[in-house]
Amino acid sequence: MTMKTTIIPEDQKIEIKEEIKRKPTIGVYALTSCYGCQLKIATVSKIIEIADSVDIESFYMLSSASSMHKKVDIAFVEGSVSTKKDLEELLEIRKNSKTLVGVGACALQGGVQSWNHGDKNYKDLFENVYGKSKIEISEAIEAKPIEEYVKVDFRLPGCPPEEEEIIYFISTFLFGSWPEEKDYPVCQECRFAGNICLLIEKNEPCLGSITTAGCNARCISYNVPCIGCRGPVPNDVAWFDSLAKVFVEKGFTEEYIRERMKIFGSHHPKLEELLTKVFGGEKK
Amino acid sequence: MRYVKLKKEKIKEFLLALQDYGELYAPIKVSEKYFDFRKITNEQVDEVVLDYNRTLRPPRRFFFPEKEVLFTFNSKKVEMYENKEAFTSEPVVLFGVHACDIVGLRIMDSRFIDDQPDPYYRARREKGIIIGISCLPDEYCFCNVRRAEFVDSGFDLFLSEVEDGYVIRVGSVKGHKIIDATENLYVEVTKKDSDDLTAFDVKKSKMFTVSGNWDSLRYTLELNDEHPVIWMRESEKCLGCGNCTITCPTCRCYDVKDYPNLDGETGVRVRIWDSCQFREHGLVAGGHNFRPTKESRFKNRYMCKNAYCKEVTTAYCVGCGRCTYFCPAGINYKQNLIEIRGGI
Numbered sequence: 264m265t266m267k268t269t270i271i272p273e274d275q276k277i278e279i280k281e282e283i284k285r286k287p288t289i290g291v292y293a294l295t296s297c298y299g300c301q302l303k304i305a306t307v308s309k310i311i312e313i314a315d316s317v318d319i320e321s322f323y324m325l326s327s328a329s330s331m332h333k334k335v336d337i338a339f340v341e342g343s344v345s346t347k348k349d350l351e352e353l354l355e356i357r358k359n360s361k362t363l364v365g366v367g368a369c370a371l372q373g374g375v376q377s378w379n380h381g382d383k384n385y386k387d388l389f390e391n392v393y394g395k396s397k398i399e400i401s402e403a404i405e406a407k408p409i410e411e412y413v414k415v416d417f418r419l420p421g422c423p424p425e426e427e428e429i430i431y432f433i434s435t436f437l438f439g440s441w442p443e444e445k446d447y448p449v450c451q452e453c454r455f456a457g458n459i460c461l462l463i464e465k466n467e468p469c470l471g472s473i474t475t476a477g478c479n480a481r482c483i484s485y486n487v488p489c490i491g492c493r494g495p496v497p498n499d500v501a502w503f504d505s506l507a508k509v510f511v512e513k514g515f516t517e518e519y520i521r522e523r524m525k526i527f528g529s530h531h532p533k534l535e536e537l538l539t540k541v542f543g544g545e546k547k
Numbered sequence: 548m549r550y551v552k553l554k555k556e557k558i559k560e561f562l563l564a565l566q567d568y569g570e571l572y573a574p575i576k577v578s579e580k581y582f583d584f585r586k587i588t589n590e591q592v593d594e595v596v597l598d599y600n601r602t603l604r605p606p607r608r609f610f611f612p613e614k615e616v617l618f619t620f621n622s623k624k625v626e627m628y629e630n631k632e633a634f635t636s637e638p639v640v641l642f643g644v645h646a647c648d649i650v651g652l653r654i655m656d657s658r659f660i661d662d663q664p665d666p667y668y669r670a671r672r673e674k675g676i677i678i679g680i681s682c683l684p685d686e687y688c689f690c691n692v693r694r695a696e697f698v699d700s701g702f703d704l705f706l707s708e709v710e711d712g713y714v715i716r717v718g719s720v721k722g723h724k725i726i727d728a729t730e731n732l733y734v735e736v737t738k739k740d741s742d743d744l745t746a747f748d749v750k751k752s753k754m755f756t757v758s759g760n761w762d763s764l765r766y767t768l769e770l771n772d773e774h775p776v777i778w779m780r781e782s783e784k785c786l787g788c789g790n791c792t793i794t795c796p797t798c799r800c801y802d803v804k805d806y807p808n809l810d811g812e813t814g815v816r817v818r819i820w821d822s823c824q825f826r827e828h829g830l831v832a833g834g835h836n837f838r839p840t841k842e843s844r845f846k847n848r849y850m851c852k853n854a855y856c857k858e859v860t861t862a863y864c865v866g867c868g869r870c871t872y873f874c875p876a877g878i879n880y881k882q883n884l885i886e887i888r889g890g891i
Contacts, residue, residue: 312809431806438622438807438814447825450788450875455613455820457585457604459578460790462875472786472875496787500826502841505786509876 287436290321290335292356294342294349295406296374298324300367301341303423309430316437331355337362337436339419343369343376344409348401357413364432365408365415368422372494373530376406378522380529408530417442420475422492422527428477445476446498449489453480461488466513468523473501491527495534503528504537517542549717551726551733552740553706558713562592562642564729568676568721569638572609574599584609584641597643600685601869605796606648607655609639610671614819617667617803623812633667638674645682647865649702650695651796652677654865657858658799676721679705680713681747684754687868689881691752692761695865709743757885762862764853767887774887781883782845784876789822791848791870791880797863800828823847853884 293301301324307313321329331352338360344350357363365371373380379388385405409415419432419442432442449471453460458480461467469488471480475496482489495501503524510520521538528534553561565571571587573595582599584606620627644652652672659668679702690696698705703722706713714736717723726733768774792798802821807814821828824845829838838844852864871880885891 309809316809316811430809434807434809434811434814437809437811439811440805440807443804446827447822448786448788450786450790451793451820451822451825454604454790454793454873457577457583459581459603460873460875463873464578464580472788498826500787500841502786505784505876508784509786512877 286316286318287336288318288320288334289337289339289433290329290331290333290356290360291319291323291339292321292329292331292341292352293323294340294353294370294409295345295376296342296367296369298341299423300339300370300421301325303426304339304366304429307426307429313430313433317433332359334359336360337364339364339366340409341366341370342409343373343406344404344412345376345406346398346401346403350404350412353409353413362416362436363413364417364419365410366419367424368420368492368494368527369406370409371415371418371420372527373406373408374422375526377408377529378526380405380407380525381535382525411530418444418497420493421478425478425481444497446496446500447476448472448496448501449474449476449478449480449483449493452476452478453483456480456484458483461486462509462513468510468513468515468519470506470523473503473506473524473528491524493527495528495531499533501528501531501533502537503531503534504540507538507541511541549723549726550736551715551717552709552712552736553715553733554712557732558597559592561729561732562587562595563589564732565640565642565676565678565725567728568725569640569674571640571642573642574602577603584643587642595643597680598682599643600682601645601687601867601872603794603873605794605798605869606641606644606652606677607796607798609641610652610675611655611659611665611668611799611801614817615667617816617818619813619815620805621813627816630667633670636671638676639671640676640678642678643680644677644702645690645867646679646698647688647690647693647695647867648796649677649679649698650690650693650861650865651867653701654797654856654859654861654863655799662858676704676725677702681705681707681751683751685868686756687872687881688755688866689757689761689868689884690866691755692757692759693864693866694760694762694861696751696755707744708747709740714740714744757881759891761853761884761888764884764888765862767889768850768854777883777886778842778846781878782842784878785824785841785845786876787824787826787841787844788875789824790873790875791878792822792824793820794869794873795852796865796867796869797852798822802827823851849880849883849887 320333320335323329338356368374435442453471462469467488470491471489473495474489474491475493507520572584573587574582575585575594576596577583581603583603616630618627618629659665703719705716800821801818803818805814805816829836853862856863
């Protein structure tokens with residue numbers, strides 16, 4: 264078999280070479296969050312290797328020279344949109360990045376600051392927390408995942424994300440490929456680890472079966488039931504209804520089940536629909 | 548067949564002697580309800596449980612690990628480098644394997660050795676030592692109707708309980724060598740022992756909650772494809788967690804993934820256990836999914852375990868009861884099969 268070759272014109276050839284030679288540029292940004300995802304990225308064991316392989320244009324936790332107005336190949340964004348300022352910054356980051364990676368529970372699921380989503384009028388919620396005081400820097404708005412405002416190309420979940428996955432994401436980009444999304448639950452890795460099932464044996468309200476894998480069942484390995492920080496399994500395979508039924512059989516109340524599933528899943532479009540199947544129409 | 552008898556008080560010495568043949572793994576209690584095959588050091592031989600019900604993780608993991616590096620690659624040099632670990636690792640000595648699990652390993656062999664030989668699996672399996680042990684069923688067991696409650700082969704040694712010890716059947720050359728090297732541990736098998744073995748069999752067969760033979764499930768499922776009530780009703784309960792397939796002693800599906808390194812050139816290719824209960828299992832290029840719904844994925848497992856086997860003389864299900872025992876949603880596979888069979 265003969266290989267088909269394409270002749271590249273001389274002038275274009277040089278341009279391509281330059282493009283290949285250039286290190287990819289990345290930026291690490293934060294909206295409203297605890298900065299934990301940035302801290303995690305900054306402290307991965309291979310950070311020196313990463314710093315050698317890419318040009319870090321911005322990294323808010325590490326450098327005051329960071330700017331969201333610089334163009335980058337890949338933007339890593341942590342935090343939820345919780346203020347008007349967050350939103351403006353997010354739009355600017357999106358505008359200046361070729362690829363945008365949502366990082367962590369706040370960016371992807373709205374974070375714990377979204378726990379109340381759908382339950383309370385935002386104005387009342389704000390007053391509950393801040394009373395009559397005003398926030399000067401920017402106008403506060405209801406905390407939402409960044410996906411509600413911009414296109415997110417890849418999702419790096421976790422609270423914070425796992426080192427293994429941070430390196431996997433950057434490595435696949437450097438390889439010219441892309442990171443594969445996990446759409447199976449924590450249970451898989453939990454059984455691999457040889458853990459006992461806290462849901463079956465200890466009747467603990469473990470959310471492992473509806474939560475995206477990738478943490479190697481970190482909490483359950485320490486006998487702590489999964490709280491769902493990595494977010495519901497994507498592609499509509501988080502079965503809130505089936506798990507809620509199991510919880511009911513174990514004696515948990517509707518209120519408790521809804522609250523627990525909402526900690527990191529309040530923005531999931533199917534959550535209420537599936538819970539309604541189990542608990543009926545009106546929320547209690 | 549060669550038979551010797553090991554008295555109960557000699558079990559500890561026997562386990563210690565096994566340490567000479569490789570890395571010893573045996574069932575221990577890991578929680579109130581669960582047992583698991585774990586690595587046993589000399590200090591831990593007392594923890595080995597001889598009358599456990601079933602292990603959390605199936606024996607296949609010692610020969611077909613959950614995650615395994617197949618090779619590393621260099622995309623610039625266009626070269627790949629085989630992972631030699633399976634060929635150089637210590638042999639696994641797996642003690643206390645139930646008959647159903649031994650049949651399970653034979654089913655694994657049919658796909659990983661007989662069909663398309665897998666060098667890694669074969670290397671581990673060939674040097675591995677399997678020591679079976681007799682057991683009594685609980686309400687989850689139905690190995691009898693799967694013809695997996697007794698094995699004639701597939702082990703190096705098999706311990707069958709008698710009143711004051713175990714009658715050991717020798718099933719391979721490796722088994723003979725172990726017995727020869729530890730000859731002083733054993734006594735002659737007596738007429739009383741032989742009577743005990745029969746009595747054990749009778750007792751065991753009376754303990755099963757189902758009887759007969761379930762091979763006809765193949766016809767029921769394949770010729771009478773519609774059991775919509777069961778598929779719908781039961782898959783509604785399903786969490787899609789994959790516990791049933793991960794704990795199954797005969798699930799063989801795996802996924803292959805590439806993990807590049809930060810140099811942008813090299814990386815590793817890994818195979819990792821997959822589950823037909825996961826969405827991605829049926830997903831192919833172009834976005835088509837052969838099993839797009841939870842119901843279709845749920846049904847697939849029942850079909851695979853009962854009707855898809857073409858290589859060995861039993862179904863892919865050996866009746867170990869794990870998929871019911873370890874199902875967080877309480878889906879009763881055994882009961883569902885009874886229902887599919889029309890209540891018998």
